[in-house]
Amino acid sequence: MCSADTFTEKEAAQKRPWTHIAKVTVIGNAEVGKTSLVVRYVEGYFNPKYLMTIGSNFFVKDIEIGDRVLRFQLWDTAGQERFGPIRKVFYRGSKGALLVYDRANPVSFERLSFWIEEIRKVCGDIPLILVGNKADLPVKVAPEKGEQFAKEHNIPFMESSAKTGLNVGHAFERLGQLVLSKLGTSTS
Ligand SMILES: Nc1nc2c(ncn2[C@@H]2O[C@H](COP(=O)(O)OP(=O)(O)OP(=O)(O)O)[C@@H](O)[C@H]2O)c(=O)[nH]1
Ligand SMILES: [Mg+2]
Numbered sequence: 001m002c003s004a005d006t007f008t009e010k011e012a013a014q015k016r017p018w019t020h021i022a023k024v025t026v027i028g029n030a031e032v033g034k035t036s037l038v039v040r041y042v043e044g045y046f047n048p049k050y051l052m053t054i055g056s057n058f059f060v061k062d063i064e065i066g067d068r069v070l071r072f073q074l075w076d077t078a079g080q081e082r083f084g085p086i087r088k089v090f091y092r093g094s095k096g097a098l099l100v101y102d103r104a105n106p107v108s109f110e111r112l113s114f115w116i117e118e119i120r121k122v123c124g125d126i127p128l129i130l131v132g133n134k135a136d137l138p139v140k141v142a143p144e145k146g147e148q149f150a151k152e153h154n155i156p157f158m159e160s161s162a163k164t165g166l167n168v169g170h171a172f173e174r175l176g177q178l179v180l181s182k183l184g185t186s187t188s
Pocket of ligand 2: 034035036051052053076077078079
């Protein structure tokens with residue numbers, strides 16, 4: 001018998017670097033810093049230039065949570081209005097989402113309900129994390145407003161900066177914890 005025949009699914013699972021896998025999506029208005037947050041988190045740097053996302057970007061990151069390793073398939077979507085129809089296709093199968101606004105741009109905060117509705121229509125009641133990004137810039141949306149909104153929608157909230165790195169890892173890890181607790185014992 002050749003060794004390929006004896007390579008069972010169980011053995012394959014033991015060789016994997018991850019124990020769980022989940023698709024998560026990053027959503028919010030254009031220019032709030034979705035791509036910057038993901039790039040900071042996965043690749044560890046910040047680009048001050050704005051390069052509009054077209055459709056979506058895809059990244060992979062493994063995170064350790066206790067004795068488990070969650071493989072995050074991160075879908076960074078395009079916030080520009082014109083990408084609405086294609087965004088809904090990218091949402092499919094998401095187990096969680098990072099909802100981002102720009103603390104220096106009140107319009108992006110006022111649009112939060114739109115984003116919640118859009119993702120819930122496709123993904124149902126998945127865990128969300130609310131992030132007020134660009135904490136390094138002068139504040140135009142008071143943190144209390146972010147806290148209040150998050151409380152009303154029963155989702156965790158934090159302020160972040162893709163530029164300085166503030167709370168970037170923390171936000172994704174918190175999302176990972178929530179996603180894992182919903183996945184329960186299944187691997188995906
Ligand atoms: N000062 C500061 N600038 C930021 C921060 N995050 C993002 N930016 C800048 O804001 C601009 C938009 O950032 P992106 O990450 O491209 O925004 P986006 O949400 O992905 O935009 P779309 O792809 O169009 O939906 C860029 O010029 C970034 O460098 C931050 O935390 N602080
Ligand atoms: Mg982008």
